[in-house]
Amino acid sequence: MENKEISQAVISRLPRYFRYLGELKDEGIERISSQELSDIMKVTASQIRQDFNNFGGFGQQGYGYKVEYLYEEIGKILGLDKKHNLIIVGAGNLGQALANYVNFERRGFLFKGMFDQNPALHGMKIRNMEVRPMEEMAAFVKENDIDIAVLTIPKTGAVGVAEQLVKEGIKGIWNFAHVDLNVPKTVQVENVHLSDSLMKLTYNINRYESENDI
Amino acid sequence: MENKEISQAVISRLPRYFRYLGELKDEGIERISSQELSDIMKVTASQIRQDFNNFGGFGQQGYGYKVEYLYEEIGKILGLDKKHNLIIVGAGNLGQALANYVNFERRGFLFKGMFDQNPALHGMKIRNMEVRPMEEMAAFVKENDIDIAVLTIPKTGAVGVAEQLVKEGIKGIWNFAHVDLNVPKTVQVENVHLSDSLMKLTYNINRYESENDI
DNA sequence: TAGATTGTTAATCGATTAACAATC
């Protein structure tokens, strides 16, 4: 299938469209124009139309967009119509927090297992799922058709674990470890570097203060 | 102070430079050229030099950059030389995970308090800090000079809580609630929308598979 | 049909990369 490449800038905006359209749908609103959506979301109507048209014409001239249809289509583009088997590697605070994040299940992410190096945690139940030793991870991934691994381990172990996961045929890694993973193009990585995010916040606080001589 | 505006694209790259330079420093490396850094970080040397020169000349022609000096300077730009008083609003799994994230303290983020609506959690100790009722938040922020609030509450409450925080003079909000906050320009917001991030991952997994007819 | 609004092309703006003179 030869699709023209969509820029990551566009992709990054899709989840936000999806969220707003979901809310409009829940409010019972049936149609919306790019101009109305523009007012609500504070992006230009032009950008909205360009973004959607990357994936084909979802609207109707003179009418606008059908909210529910557009919502469904964007969901499909994001792959939310498919089920994804997921494991969490690292049963610390963050791993546990993500395991308990109920909403993921609603979107087709099926929590299949949890792994940790620390023997003290083995057998402990988190969201009805026992924590398994790291040694079992590789076989588990292969046997249970795991698509996505969530990495919530310290950066020291992350590169090695990622290598194992790649070897077992993982499709995507949601990486919370503070290190850049080097994986083949066959494997997708999405980084969540929390401390980077916090630093951006302090930069902006500082900038604002120095611009205003506080 | 009249500084030319730095684009958020540049700011987003600073924490990554900071991380790599910290690692180089820890390895005892004293100098590095933009070309060497380019090889390690997989960005162009040109971009590195342009980025740094937004903030003035940190290098020396014919020599390169002093690792430690550059590291310190980027830290200052990011505001990491200052202390920031921080509270966490929402003592659920994610709030607790962030409270226990030790590394933040090392960077000058001082964990001062934690709040939750749920009476069952009040008085509970998380990292030696008792969970307080939401009603006490506003006064606490004012009395304890809180700069940053971490919002780890459901989206339904987030907008209202953000309003309160703004009223009490908060400087920045690190927002994990899945909603866009509408605050005055005096208050900086950094969003961490975890489900958006996960959707980007599934998009890329899907795209890769459909491009390769899997 | 007339009015509205998309889809799409063209214009603008901004960010990245290339090139090279300045200088250590």
Place this chain on the structure above:
DNA sequence: TAGATTGTTAATCGATTAACAATC
């Protein structure tokens, strides 16, 4: 001094916005 590498200007590339013809 010669060689290396920055700082910075110019060229290119890509993303955003504006404009409008197509069309519902």
